[in-house]
Amino acid sequence: MKQAILLTGATGYIGRRLLEEFLLQSENSIRVLVRNKSAFDGTLAQSVAVVEGNTFDKPSLAKAMEGIEIAYYLIHSLGSDDYQNLDKMSAENFRDAAIKAGVKKIVYLGGLGVVDENISKHLLSRIETGETLSAYAEKIDVVWFRAGVIIGSGSASFEIIRNLIQKIPVMITPKWVRIKAQPIGIDDVVAYLYNAKNPQISQSVTVDIGSEILSYGQMMSQCAQVMSLKRFIIPVPFLTIGLSSYWLNIFTPVPFRVARSLIDGLKSEVIVQNENAKKLFPQIKPVSFKKAVKKALKEAEENQVLSRWSDSGEDVWEIDHRNAIADAVFIDEQVVACPDVTQEQIFKSICSIGGKNGWFSYDWLWEIRGLIDKAFGGVGLNRGRRSQVELRKGDSLDFWKVIDIIPNKRVLLFAQMKVPGKAWLEFRIEKGKLTQRAYFLPQGIMGRLYWFSLLPLHYFVFRDMVNSIYKKASLT
């Protein structure tokens, strides 16, 4: 029987993967609620109904809920300082709109863990969200999943573990590496969420999900084994949460804010508290940590990463890029004639820049810029690329974000590095010609000083980049 399903968080790490699962099975009618239509992958938009709105905009919620039987709540407000209040309000609005529209079931994924003196603000907020959604169990069923560390290609926790193992042979770690957790592979998480739609799951229930119990230190050792690397992990008592967050900020792709909130959550055990996963979903047998790591590494190697922790982020899409670019004060334009290559070849060459592929001759300058960004708590270059061969709208690309992509015609990147103003990098392809423009909209005097101080570097970097893109295109 075809069910009408509403999916929120479809641009996020979990939601995007769940959406793919629904589309793969193609037995349901899917609607997504997204904050910004332009952030939503155009190819996916052809297969589902899209409602633009958010959980704070009640009319958009009402529209999204119309005729829906099952509504998935896969969102959080972590990007804001006031996330605890926003999360509560968001959950209340969602629950009320669902009840009003006659939705039968809400499915929510929150964090695993118990309320104790060590509980992080983030986990507490995830628990409050679950409680808010479940407050009227007599009016609507709520299937509340709780997961700890999720292991999958592109998940923040896995990227942290992988980067630390890859980059540091002898690791001095804080005491918390001895704390136990119950990680779970992303495919299993998606399987639980997907199966929660089944009519047999017809009561409000909390379902804790996880695979085997491991300490964070054991996870790192097992990850090293899977990667065939010899690593030494030495726990010491003096590494504080703040210091650890800086450590992660430098060596892994996650910026300070994300590192801090993840480390905050490592102070207490995150162990499954009930057997409901086994009782209600006996067909799902979570894979081991090592198996999940192997799969994640394989996906990354084969450019099969479906979603990454850095995919979502409303602030980028709130900007009216077209008008902001029109207001840009500084523009560096480079044009190169490309008589002997096709537009497809140039497009392919542009789409290969960044990440492991680098930024041509001046990689070291980009590296320095990335380090400066990291020093200021920014994202730096470590985010790399989701896939080494393909770019899609919304992808993070080192410290850039893909804002617009028109095959064989245009690629527009927006700078997410710490910069006193707003910056874009645009590539336009016309017959026999490639135009590359760096736009900068400075903020105050610091912005202007920033641009002028970088002028000599820009001269070399941008000229080299456009010529190298053309050269690379002519070699394909």
Ligand SMILES: NC(=O)c1ccc[n+]([C@@H]2O[C@H](COP(=O)([O-])OP(=O)(O)OC[C@H]3O[C@@H](n4cnc5c(N)ncnc54)[C@H](OP(=O)(O)O)[C@@H]3O)[C@@H](O)[C@H]2O)c1
């Ligand atoms: N990822 C993990 O490792 C993990 C582990 C345990 C539990 N969980 C839980 O899984 C759920 C999803 O997490 P995630 O990692 O997929 O998050 P994510 O990648 O940060 O994505 C969050 C999603 O929520 C959307 N969103 C945020 N506020 C919204 C609002 N007010 N209205 C509508 N949409 C809104 C975002 O849209 P934009 O694209 O517009 O920003 C984005 O699609 C969360 O409840 C989280 O606690 C995740």
